[in-house]
Amino acid sequence: MPVIIVALLALVPQLSLDIPVLFNGPLDSPGTLGVLALCMVFAGVALSYDLLFGFTGLLSFGHALYFALGVYLMTIALTKWEWGLWQSFGIVAVAGILVPLLLGAISLRVGGIAFAMVTLAFAQAGEVLVHNNPWELTGGEEGLGLNFDPLPDFFVGVFNTKNLYWLALAYAAFVFLVVRFAVASSPGHVLQAIRENERRVEVIGLRPFGYKLIAFVLASFLATMGGVVWLLVLGTGATPTVTTASFTLTLLVMVVIGGAGTRYGALLGGFLYTLADQRLGSLSGSSTIQDLPAVLEKPLSEPLFILGTLFILLVFFVPGGLTGFGRRLRVLRRAAGFEGGAAPAREAP
């Protein structure tokens, strides 16, 4: 199943189909491929976040920090230190393991909600660090432009968007494989047991700390890689927006939209959210919204207002996200068909 989906998605740049509402140009145009590549990147990053939140039950508010680590360290290595592509990638990969190992070991000393607060605090420190522009490395609020010279030709320029699309697709597929392997492995079973009941895992005689740290490092490493791919796909450079807490919240929204704790859900959530974000950005300035009376027009032209409200409605009315919704529909249909419309048993929250 996953192989077929990836193969089909890999063929997209060869199709010159026109999908009128969703995309501006045909599928093989650089504009559309660029949007799709971004969607793929965030599908992967959302899945890396779901490994923490959905599968292990660790609510982190600092996932943006590791994404930003990939973005900034790669840009700094390529631009400020003028290293080669592989050298830069090497240092990012090492940092992508060591930094979450250190910070994870500290923040996992507390659990539950306190963990959420502590990860938020670390991410905040990252944001401050980037803003303070130490040794003129990060460019502060301006961000840092990317030096294209060390990059291979096939990743540069509008004509090569399809290569970037394939890179993004490969990244999403890689995250999918890693998460699938991790969840199916025996430490992965422990992770899901920790989500269900951490006390019981301790009683069995296992120490949850080590397992949680593994999940934290793995998820953060995947996010760091996502940052590198995002940087290449966007091709402009590092901006401070990727360090903010709202960026982590966006990841959370993606996972909740798709359905936490499901691989396809997180991928779908990341993909659809990014697509909507790219396409709806124009909606708030569109005439449909502008013509509304001021009471409606003002809030609706704030994307965050729509996002926040949608999020609350989602938590209340579609608790399992899109995948959970589909599952419940199937249960309902089965109940209606085979059991004379008996109400299905409610899933435990």
Next chain:
Amino acid sequence: MSTFVLLTITGLGLGAMYFLIASGLSLIYGLMGVLNFAHGAFLTVGAYVTWWTSTHVGGGPGVKLLVGALAGLAVGALLAGLVELVLIRPLYRRHIEQVLVTVGLALALGALVQAIWGVDARAFPVPDWMIDTTTILGANIANDRFVEIAAAVLVFVGLTAFLRYTRFGLIIRAGVENRAMVTALGIDVRRAFTLVFALGGAVAALAGVLSGVYFGVVDPGRGTSLLIFAFIVVVIGGFGSIGGTAVAAVAVGLVQQYANYYTTGLGDLAVVLLLALVLLLKPEGLAPKVAH
């Protein structure tokens, strides 16, 4: 010496604001297990209502500020109580969902404030005597710092008295200790939940008013930026203890000010470092609550 005095009193003023936000957060978390991300939004709304009211009443800046602050506090309490009734209560005991809802609410309320009153900062009504300075040990200190510290001390004393000497306070303290037992005794804890939320909202709005006086302006991002430090204070203070929160707030405010001055603007990082240290040495916080 005078610089040190100035830094100390400014740090205490900042700590006072952190305490006001964190005390509400800490009580709500201690009693209900809800991490309220919308708390910063209560602060922002309180500050904006104060500013808006002050532009619609006559009189000097002192009167404007007082009337505005009363309106801000009332709206803050009302909004928070309403949020508890409508959004938090239906998700009783589902903590992750409750956090998610407050996250959504924080985004939506912040954006709403921005939609109504714009992105630009608004000048706050500050009476002249608050801008004037008093000289202590050779340091010229703006009088508003003393107002902030006094307000925080009053709230601290008031909250402690409320928790210790009133029936509701007793229920809240017992609820923080063991909610199931309180319910088993036939007391409806849910009323205490709404009360604590409303109280937290009012205190957050007060923090909003004082932050308006401290910075001289209000802007839509104010709540969010203060909230993160309030979170740090709550963790260091050890959830659900007003005394611990007060000590932690003072420590964070002072560390931030000293580090900002002596290391050229690394105050925020120093605070995070302090948090990491506390977690390494004493992960349960300074004054942990006795039982979950």
